[in-house]
Amino acid sequence: MTERVQIVGAGLAGSEAAHALAVRGVPVRLIEMRPRKMTPAHATDRFAELVCSNSLGGEARTNAKGLLQAELRAAGSLIMEAADAARLPAGGALAVDREVFSAYVTAALECNPLVEVVREEVAALPEARPLLLATGPLTSGALAEDLRARLGEPFLSFYDAAAPVVLGESIDLEVCYRAGRYGQDADYINCPMTEEEYRRFHRAIAEARRHTPHDWEQLEFFEGCMPIEELARRGFQTPLFGPLKPVGLLDPRTGAAPFAVVQLRQEDRAGRMWSLVGFQTGLKWGDQKTIVRLIPGLEHAEIVRYGVMHRNTYLNAPRLLNERLELEPLPGVFVAGVLAGVEGYLESAATGWLAAVQAAALARGRTPPGPPPPESMLGGLARFLARANPNDFQPMNANWGLVPAVRGRMPKRERRAQMFERGLEAFSNWLREQDVSRV
Numbered sequence: 223m224t225e226r227v228q229i230v231g232a233g234l235a236g237s238e239a240a241h242a243l244a245v246r247g248v249p250v251r252l253i254e255m256r257p258r259k260m261t262p263a264h265a266t267d268r269f270a271e272l273v274c275s276n277s278l279g280g281e282a283r284t285n286a287k288g289l290l291q292a293e294l295r296a297a298g299s300l301i302m303e304a305a306d307a308a309r310l311p312a313g314g315a316l317a318v319d320r321e322v323f324s325a326y327v328t329a330a331l332e333c334n335p336l337v338e339v340v341r342e343e344v345a346a347l348p349e350a351r352p353l354l355l356a357t358g359p360l361t362s363g364a365l366a367e368d369l370r371a372r373l374g375e376p377f378l379s380f381y382d383a384a385a386p387v388v389l390g391e392s393i394d395l396e397v398c399y400r401a402g403r404y405g406q407d408a409d410y411i412n413c414p415m416t417e418e419e420y421r422r423f424h425r426a427i428a429e430a431r432r433h434t435p436h437d438w439e440q441l442e443f444f445e446g447c448m449p450i451e452e453l454a455r456r457g458f459q460t461p462l463f464g465p466l467k468p469v470g471l472l473d474p475r476t477g478a479a480p481f482a483v484v485q486l487r488q489e490d491r492a493g494r495m496w497s498l499v500g501f502q503t504g505l506k507w508g509d510q511k512t513i514v515r516l517i518p519g520l521e522h523a524e525i526v527r528y529g530v531m532h533r534n535t536y537l538n539a540p541r542l543l544n545e546r547l548e549l550e551p552l553p554g555v556f557v558a559g560v561l562a563g564v565e566g567y568l569e570s571a572a573t574g575w576l577a578a579v580q581a582a583a584l585a586r587g588r589t590p591p592g593p594p595p596p597e598s599m600l601g602g603l604a605r606f607l608a609r610a611n612p613n614d615f616q617p618m619n620a621n622w623g624l625v626p627a628v629r630g631r632m633p634k635r636e637r638r639a640q641m642f643e644r645g646l647e648a649f650s651n652w653l654r655e656q657d658v659s660r661v
């Protein structure tokens with residue numbers, strides 16, 4: 223006997239999940255609140271509506287998003303099928319006609335006899351199991367409140383205040399040094415600045431362009447999470463008493479305290495990704511890159527996630543989710559998409575697929591297959607969600623810091639190409655060995 227799976231939210235994650243369940247013969251109840259209740263960003267009643275850009279990212283076989291696309295194709299993704307049907311010319315990126323794209327996804331699900339579509343707002347967590355939550359960054363207020371009440375205040379965030387994250391291997395450790403304040407744990411990497419370097423950096427921030435949020439995205443900031451540009455605007459000294467405070471961070475090579483210090487904190491267990499402490503920012507991405515590269519030791523930094531500050535509902539995944547994307551405190555409840563702590567259309571669809579595969583196994587009374595191998599982009603993403611640093615957790619997109627590096631000296635392009643082929647092969651083998659199409 224196969225149980226029916228309920229999915230809440232028919233965005234990128236929920237639509238992909240519904241399709242993945244139906245192709246495995248599992249009946250689905252897909253509950254979407256639009257058009258009865260709209261979000262501030264969606265404009266239609268269609269499933270998988272792309273609310274902003276119409277790009278699903280670069281397709282090159284050296285691109286991290288490209289690898290996730292290839293894995294989704296290998297998995298039989300509806301989102302990739304729709305993207306191919308709606309494709310527009312866009313150089314090396316996978317861009318789509320958004321109308322054609324969401325119409326394709328909507329028709330595919332509405333015509334599927336195994337998918338029952340219900341148009342209503344879910345205001346409280348349904349009792350049915352398996353359940354898959356995919357209500358996205360604009361989860362309705364009633365459901366968000368219910369989740370907060372069940373899971374606890376610190377486990378659900380209502381906005382991002384993310385700092386840029388850089389790839390560990392691109393940090394110059396000849397310039398930066400490990401130290402903790404006053405000689406305590408040396409968990410941080412420190413980038414020291416002279417007065418002249420700090421002046422240049424401060425001027426660049428003051429002149430940088432800010433991203434303009436929609437009215438409904440406007441946030442009120444607490445003193446504890448001011449954007450770095452706001453701190454810099456308050457005065458030359460202000461960041462020096464805040465995140466760039468050099469006190470207690472002596473440079474072991476000189477024995478002296480630098481004029482200012484930017485600290486980097488480890489984001490993942492393997493130490494492949496490092497975030498700039500206290501550097502939450504809403505600056506335009508091009509300007510963020512310029513500013514980050516003005517920091518000594520980060521001249522060649524590869525930014526794997528840019529800072530953002532906007533309204534966003536997401537769970538503290540490492541405190542709540544396991545690698546099957548199941549809520550540890552609520553067995554049988556799977557979470558996917560932005561609510562699960564990923565960022566991006568493609569990442570949302572991919573986690574929707576992964577959560578659906580686990581839920582399908584449960585619905586049939588079988589053991590869920592778990593995440594794909596760590597070399598695959600989806601495997602890296604699922605592991606990151608379950609194991610990232612839970613302090614100040616921020617959503618993550620597909621990037622090369624999520625998977626182990628290929629060792630040996632070679633040009634960056636060659637290394638990426640090898641990581642791409644290795645990841646796709648590992649993912650395809652896993653699909654076959656676990657017989658994932660029939661879980």
Ligand SMILES: Cc1cc2nc3c(=O)[nH]c(=O)nc-3n(C[C@H](O)[C@H](O)[C@H](O)COP(=O)(O)OP(=O)(O)OC[C@H]3O[C@@H](n4cnc5c(N)ncnc54)[C@H](O)[C@@H]3O)c2cc1C
Binds near residue numbers: 255260273275560568
């Ligand atoms: C304004 C904005 C712009 C963005 N721009 C981009 C971009 O350019 N590129 C990019 O890659 N990512 C972007 N994102 C981030 C994110 O990748 C997308 O929002 C993506 O659609 C997330 O997929 P999802 O399935 O998690 O959520 P969504 O696609 O938003 O789907 C969630 C669905 O759940 C429904 N829902 C919510 N609450 C309930 C409820 N209580 N009951 C029933 N249904 C409910 C919603 O109506 C919605 O259809 C943006 C996000 C926002 C908010």
